[in-house]
Amino acid sequence: MDTTLISVLVAGKTTVARDTVCFEFTPMSGTALPAYAPGAHIDVHLPGGLIRPYSLLDAGAEAPPARYRIAVLRETASRGGSVALHDRVRVGDILQVTAPRNRFPLVPAAHSVLFAGGIGVTPLWCMGQRLLAQGASFALHYSSRTAARAAFLADIRQGFAGHAHCYFDDQPDRALDVAAILAGCPADTQAYICGPAGYIDAVQSRVRAAGLAADRIHIEQFALDAADRPAITATDVAFQVQLDSTGEIFDIPADESITSALDRQGVFIPVSCEEGICGTCLTGLKGGIPDHRDTYLTDEEHAANDQFMPCCSRAKTPLLILDL
Numbered sequence: 001m002d003t004t005l006i007s008v009l010v011a012g013k014t015t016v017a018r019d020t021v022c023f024e025f026t027p028m029s030g031t032a033l034p035a036y037a038p039g040a041h042i043d044v045h046l047p048g049g050l051i052r053p054y055s056l057l058d059a060g061a062e063a064p065p066a067r068y069r070i071a072v073l074r075e076t077a078s079r080g081g082s083v084a085l086h087d088r089v090r091v092g093d094i095l096q097v098t099a100p101r102n103r104f105p106l107v108p109a110a111h112s113v114l115f116a117g118g119i120g121v122t123p124l125w126c127m128g129q130r131l132l133a134q135g136a137s138f139a140l141h142y143s144s145r146t147a148a149r150a151a152f153l154a155d156i157r158q159g160f161a162g163h164a165h166c167y168f169d170d171q172p173d174r175a176l177d178v179a180a181i182l183a184g185c186p187a188d189t190q191a192y193i194c195g196p197a198g199y200i201d202a203v204q205s206r207v208r209a210a211g212l213a214a215d216r217i218h219i220e221q222f223a224l225d226a227a228d229r230p231a232i233t234a235t236d237v238a239f240q241v242q243l244d245s246t247g248e249i250f251d252i253p254a255d256e257s258i259t260s261a262l263d264r265q266g267v268f269i270p271v272s273c274e275e276g277i278c279g280t281c282l283t284g285l286k287g288g289i290p291d292h293r294d295t296y297l298t299d300e301e302h303a304a305n306d307q308f309m310p311c312c313s314r315a316k317t318p319l320l321i322l323d324l
């Protein structure tokens with residue numbers, strides 16, 4: 001994974017819906033931004049040391065893009081990333097971001113259905129722009145609590161006329177009917193879902209119930225519900241980790257994550273979600289058996305035991321040897 005950091009200038013900060021701000025980042029003089037494809041995100045390093053992933057908004061230029069744009073919903077109940085961006089980042093600031101990564105790419109299909117819940121519209125708007133430019137068949141189903149909270153609503157309604165369908169919780173006469181939507185779709189249909197954890201779970205289960213195969217359902221998730229987050233429990237025990245490059249051994253207490261304990265002892269592994277879903281902390285494994293608790297790696301990757309996510313995973317053996 002490329003963790004090289006890119007310095008960018010905060011060139012714009014615009015309110016695009018209630019509690020939602022759009023940031024525009026441009027390259028520093030003499031540099032260029034890496035290109036990306038729809039569905040990609042960047043990790044933004046925030047004031048206070050937090051690292052948070054945000055989907056890129058625009059359709060993804062083949063040539064170096066002139067800017068990156070992200071949209072950020074202020075979430076006071078979260079762990080502070082969105083509040084730091086809203087309150088502490090201003091036009092003219094310089095931030096560091098990673099190169100774009102994409103775990104949510106578009107797959108060629110006869111038809112694409114994009115399900116967006118709230119701020120989860122960001123990668124799907126980007127995908128819709130690309131599909132529209134290609135003349136491809138697609139539909140965007142955009143759910144939000146209210147129209148005032150729906151980011152880019154006017155742009156989507158105008159730009160995706162004939163493709164966009166909007167649903168608002170305060171207008172329950174028009175509800176999202178996943179079964180009816182998919183009933184009229186060709187067999188070669190791909191579904192993409194992004195939004196809050198509860199929205200993703202609900203839509204995904206309805207898409208599956210409608211008969212779409214698992215490999216045709218694509219999900220982008222940046223946070224888990226509290227009940228689904230991997231947590232340290234009273235039965236967890238202490239263990240040790242060794243750095244393969246130096247041989248140094250560090251104690252990991254029973255009640256502390258590997259990344260936290262190593263950071264406290266001077267070994268920094270970058271983290272973002274700290275929930276095992278983003279992949280930022282991915283670390284190679286040279287020895288020992290991990291207790292995988294992430295949802296980023298596949299079952300096959302877990303079984304291989306040659307990489308793991310130290311933000312949330314632990315050890316089944318007294319010692320893990322990390323490829324660090």
Ligand code: FES
Nearest residue numbers: 272274279281311
């Ligand atoms: Fe996101 Fe570890 S920090 S998976």
